[in-house]
Amino acid sequence: MLPVVSTAEPASSTRRERRKDARPGELLAAALDLFVERGFSATRVEDVAARAGVSKGTLFLYFPSKTELFKAVVRESIVGRLREFAQEIAAFQGPTAELLGMAMRQWWERVGNTKAGGISKLMMAEAGNFPELAQFYLEEVIDPGTGLICRIVQRGIDRGEFRQVDVPTMAHALVAPMMHLICWKHSFGMMPCNTQNTDPDAYITQCVQLFLNGLEAKPTAT
């Protein structure tokens, strides 16, 4: 039961496609769950179908292959969200430092810490073995996502709030703690007997502080 972002495409799609949008919602939800839990190749399509309450054959009626199923999951659970996110950020009015903090916290809350975050970890894990998926994900998620962050940093620089830094490198640096948080959460973080876990919110706060500190335009730059 994903809160499917109303992708209301007015009339540009055929009847068939709209059907396809409506019905396979349960399949996508089931697939999201299982992909996040077990990864791409370790997830069996039969289990996805079973969790969605349909037969294996039915799944292939809607998605021509496991790969396409995965792509659909990504589109459904990430791409849309990313677009929303971009809009909110573009609309933001206040100081960039505030925007950056908000963006990171919000991303964690609305993406990283949800099942969608599991997809990011999964893609890191399996990109090497599934070039087609990697390519798709790069185009649909990573490129736009990086662009988003770059725009924030650039905004800070343009407005004289941040120092002149290498924007793409800084984008990587900003992404790193978030990805690490996700990767940890979906790997060793799940193990019962580990004592390494930190509180994500405190961690993010600390990172944001660190970054703002480092980005801050030197005021005494006379």
Added chain:
Amino acid sequence: MLPVVSTAEPASSTRRERRKDARPGELLAAALDLFVERGFSATRVEDVAARAGVSKGTLFLYFPSKTELFKAVVRESIVGRLREFAQEIAAFQGPTAELLGMAMRQWWERVGNTKAGGISKLMMAEAGNFPELAQFYLEEVIDPGTGLICRIVQRGIDRGEFRQVDVPTMAHALVAPMMHLICWKHSFGMMPCNTQNTDPDAYITQCVQLFLNGLEAKPTAT
């Protein structure tokens, strides 16, 4: 390029025996290559054997299972190096800021940027599906590694060079960019058509700067 224990056996052994002595090393090297390239479950033991130039059966002569082969690879390529690393750090005399920068740069050069780094990424990827390996890796690598970083931070605090920060959280923050670098390198970083790659050294330098900035004990704490 495993630093296989100097096999300089003068002349005391026959050709066959020399072969035998070399086998584990050859197999471990082949396994390291393939595990890093394809991950744990996507690597077939037969391919490991083939790359080492032996038959499937021979591999099982030296390692009782794929799992044990993997553990041996970890011991061979990571555990030892970690220990060396710890010694160097313990022996360091200068200021902690320098130590931290050195540690991060060195780690990247001698671990992260080698095949051993691929193992770290692999473990993140597959920990969820192979609890036994996850447990092993946590105990043999993650716990000691985290300890190492914590000791550096603690040293800075104890010597009055760093601010009082939450040590474990800071350890996570310090690890994040390195893990991200590795994960990126072994996933999307390998793709030909991506434009996101940054220079690792510049990236690390920037991160170190950021951290030192954030850790610096406020001098005006009058």
Added chain:
Amino acid sequence: MLPVVSTAEPASSTRRERRKDARPGELLAAALDLFVERGFSATRVEDVAARAGVSKGTLFLYFPSKTELFKAVVRESIVGRLREFAQEIAAFQGPTAELLGMAMRQWWERVGNTKAGGISKLMMAEAGNFPELAQFYLEEVIDPGTGLICRIVQRGIDRGEFRQVDVPTMAHALVAPMMHLICWKHSFGMMPCNTQNTDPDAYITQCVQLFLNGLEAKPTAT
């Protein structure tokens, strides 16, 4: 010649469905043949599937493992028959001597001399290496079977027709020639060049005579 539940489905099912209904029976029949012919471990599931006219995968659609396939064969070909047998014996009215002769002859005809008999021999042969199967067979076949024989002997004693003998020991003694017959038939009895084979019916008649002679209540026990 399994008495497969009368598959006389009027016309209510499609060809495919009819196929599906028949599958387990076909597989069980094939498995029975091969298990009897080659034993448990020497029988390859692939051969069972091939003899049933399906692929390897199909077999695992109906039986989760070779072990479970075997258990199903036992249930199908022995357990049911044993129950029938018990009922007939319980219903018998005449003298116990007659009952005993009838039981032994019938057993040979309807169990021992059929493929089901081969299963008994197989279990003797492989019990040691497959404890799970041994346990199963002991509970499902041997215990009930022994009980059956004990009841016959006890009936003779209770009715004053047989001498007071140790019932369990006598049960073993009664079973011995039947098991021997079976073991012989499925081992050396199959060899072309052996001259040891006797006529089973004559053999059974002789054994029955021997037992009745030995069991007969001494009339002159004044």
Added chain:
Amino acid sequence: MLPVVSTAEPASSTRRERRKDARPGELLAAALDLFVERGFSATRVEDVAARAGVSKGTLFLYFPSKTELFKAVVRESIVGRLREFAQEIAAFQGPTAELLGMAMRQWWERVGNTKAGGISKLMMAEAGNFPELAQFYLEEVIDPGTGLICRIVQRGIDRGEFRQVDVPTMAHALVAPMMHLICWKHSFGMMPCNTQNTDPDAYITQCVQLFLNGLEAKPTAT
């Protein structure tokens, strides 16, 4: 450490062969143990070698194949004993009833209840899958053994002590309880949780009684 029956072949064998007779004693003993414990095909030659304290290669130095090893075990542990047995029986002077009882009890004590007995069970179990072994065993053990029993029965008839019975059938009947005892002992008899076990000696006594009863020449056959 088999009490190898001194097969003292004076000078008929080469130096090499005599060596072969002496050295592989430990291998034969180990093989006997393992064959009895696990059966022919489930026994690994490597385990035999290990138990004998030599390497796998050495085993093949003395025995060209697993099959030949087995034949050697049979010759060593059964054939010789059978010959002894035949001599004792031929030398017996008393009444045949006594001879028969002695033979059965002795056989159990000196063959059936030893590891040699395990071989008999093993052969019943695996004859079907190893025709070469079956043929060998038939010629070397079963034929002579059956002959032995037949001669006892014939002796009884000739001396007017036993009724005129079909000798080969009676031989089978006499063998049955012994084989059953052995088969049971080496299959379900080994299971902890079974309650079917009877005392072998009591069982044999009962059987002997039964047979003698049935064989006894009717004195009042007027």
Added chain:
DNA sequence: AATGAATGAGTATTCATTCAT
């Protein structure tokens, strides 16, 4: 004589995908 390293054919089980109904 003795070793033990090396082989490779053999086997139970899994799973994405197809397709007749």
Added chain:
DNA sequence: AATGAATGAATACTCATTCAT
């Protein structure tokens, strides 16, 4: 539209036998 029966390629691990030393 929906089913679920059928497939067969794929994979970790075993073991009798060989042979260079």
